[in-house]
Amino acid sequence: MRSEYDSFSHFDEMFDSEGNCREAQKPLLNQLDNLPFDKLQQLQHTTEKAQLSMGMTFNVYKDNEGIERILHLDVIPRIINGSEWKTIDQGLQQRIRAIDLFIDDLYHDQKIIKDGIIPKEVVYSSKDFLAPCKGLNPPKGIWSHISGCDLVRNEKGEYLVLEDNLRCPSGVSYLLENREIIKQTFPGLFMDMGVQPVSEYPAMLMDLLQGLSNKENPQVAVLTPGIYNSAYFEHSYLAQQTGAELVAGQDLMVKDKKVYMQTTTGLKQVDVIYRRIDDTFMDPLAFNPQSMLGVPGLMEAYRAGNIALANAPGTGVADDKAVYAYIPRVIKYYLDQDPIINNVKTYLCNEPDDLKYVLDNIEDLVVKETNAAGGYGMMIGPKATKEEHAKFRRLVKDNPRNYIAQPTLSLSTVPTLTEKGIAPRHVDLRPYVLNNGDKINVVPGALSRVALVEGSLVVNSSQGGGSKDTWVLYK
Template identity: 50%
Template sequence: MFNSYKTSPFFDEMFTSEGKPKPHYQKFHEILSQFTEDDLKEKHDTAQLSFLRQGITFTVYNNNVGTERTMPFDFVPIIISPEEWKTIEKGMIQRTEALNQFLEDVYHEQKILKDGVIPRNLVEENPYYYAKQAKGINVPLKNHIFLAGIDLIRDESGKYHVLEDNLRNPSGMSYVYQNRYVMRQVYPEFFAKHAVETLEHQLSHLYEAILDHAPEAKREKPFAVLLTPGMYNSAYYDHVFLAQQMGMDLVEGRDLLVKDNIVYMKSIRGLKRVDIIYRRIDDDFLDPEAFREDSALGVSGLVGAYRQGNVAILNGIGNGVADDKAIYAYVPEMIRYYLKEEPIIDNVKTYLLGKEEEREWVLAHLEELVVKNVGASGGYDMLIGPHASKEQLEEFRAKIIETPHQYIAQPTIKLSRAPAYQGEKFYPCHVDLRVFVMRGKETRVLPGGLSRVALKEGSLVVNSSQGGGGKDTWVCKDERGSS
């Protein structure tokens, strides 16, 4: 079934360059080899149907029309050895700690700017830096990042790099659980032979981390809610799943009100005081008094209550300044500055186009590079030089010259690949991994994460909105029984 499968010139997650399964994929490969083509087709179809039946969808917007889609699922898991996982775990804890210290610093003393480690204009002119709304606020635990989603890739040598930090409203945790659920239902054979780190208690850790952020003056039992923009949001399934699993009330802005700088939830028994809001609404829409006046999604007076320390908002307001693609280039420096350590997992090399010499070099090598808009996400306003037409190259050249600060450039990395089974055959597809870091009084990393796969043959874009899909991610237990 893998006769025509080619690994070179990429690093393959499952196979060596000679086409042999790697040691931690050996058992999986043996079981897979016992399936007939009909077995594989039937199992593949059953898996896709399972997502459809459970209503696991996301919404793609095109020309202001929303289309519901199921996340395509691929059953070949990404399997991570215990040794590799230890490195990822340490690297993610280190990185989120430095990013959190940066947020605490830029909204308070600004030492990193005074010391010239990061250019002041990159912070103060950043559209996600909310000095007026968030400067000087003392947040519980001094923790701005309760949940981070850090995107990792591997290069052609198999080395991990951080591609992106998501510190505002990282989504996708529900898909990690659904991918595992479907794998267990459809492919129970695999789990009989593998000792895989369980996801079982992770959502109770997430809930604990939420409650750890109760405001200091809080009574015995803090009350937390999950604030959603509502059912038309593309990640609404994620919101519903997390609220249900953690036993939290799922609320919209209209369900909350602020009186005398205290937040209440309206209920059939009257008003109930709210201490913690895990919000899945962007900053701009949170409070029409503090941000956009036309927001119908938020709660008037919410930022006032936050300032007074009467309610915790997770993730913190203004986190976008730290996951901006231009600030990303400085995260290794942040790690050295705040933690006095070298980065365990480094960035992808990044060119800042606001710097004249870097810009000139990039303009001369556009066809070799990836160019990204620092404010865009989901694979939008992005140039992949080697795959671009002359017109696209010229269009981006003009954009860079006009607003250089709006773009960064990176080398085209030969992203690692893994087998995917689609259309009744196996072929190699590019993959990345979103790792979820949960931070309360303790920091924990969800074992595994969301492996995203570019299912279109030859595509480099893994985002679900652009045709990507998901895979289950297994962290193998080591012989001693823990990863």
């Protein structure tokens, strides 16, 4: 495989710059070398069939018609060795702990603003800083229960945080189902390599959610926007795996500041909601009056302490791409520690020096809208046209607070099955973190998203990305 595999221009996770296979990857290389190409293609085909039968689909809308697609799962697993994972694990625990203290501070005393660590404007201009949440104390004092940080590796192989996804990050169902499929594809290799299991996630999630209520046997529900949401598969999957009730806004109603679901035997009180809809759609009375997805009066019930919501409303403020730039300082401020995992260098367009640098070097930078997600509202300088450069210069100048810029990263590559053979493709890494206050758990596994097009850096599923099962080794 080594002979046709051209990985010299990037950090490749299988081969070092001399072309030698890295130690932890050797069993995988051995397996790949012993499989004829057509056999691999056959395994890939079986994988796709399994995904389709399981209904692991997401909806794409085209010409007003919903089409169900599967998220391409590359049959070759990605390997992360135990010691690398330890750094990721500790780094994410540290980060989420600090972020939780940060959010709580922002909605209470705002010490961090008073101490001049983060400018007031940056916080207040975030559309996810929600005035109705000021002074609120969520159950057990936790704001960010469930998160999925996006990590990338730079040209030295160092892990960096690219984004903190604190607003209902999706993909964990793919992590769990991918594992079921790929484990069956390479059972021998899986056993030989010693891979840490991920199957505990649903139980850990349910523990966390139940722990948010003081009742002995609280009623937990997963709130979904409905079947047409692209992540519906995940919502129903998590409800099924945890035993929570899957509800849509129309199933719930608020009476006397308590939340009830409408059942065949009348109203039944709900105690904890894992909501998979955005803050401002949750309650048309408190936020977006147009929302048809939410439950009128939900925030009232929340304020009265009659319902726990995960993640807590208002959490998204720490997920704003401008606020993100301050997270290393946030860690230092609350924990008095240096960040174990660094940020990607980020230019804030609302700071005059950074703005000038961005406008002068836009051709080399990745420019992102501060509150967009899913690979939308961004421009990759080196891949964009002159017209797009001009357009983004104008956009940035008109509304600097709305944009940040980062150097174009050369994401790491991993061996991936393509039509022509095994080739390096760029990946990111999304581990999932569960925070139950006392303990922060990072699931030993991740959704690796892979840019299937040669040379592409965009891994989002909405933009032609696929996924990989990620094996975190014991050693």
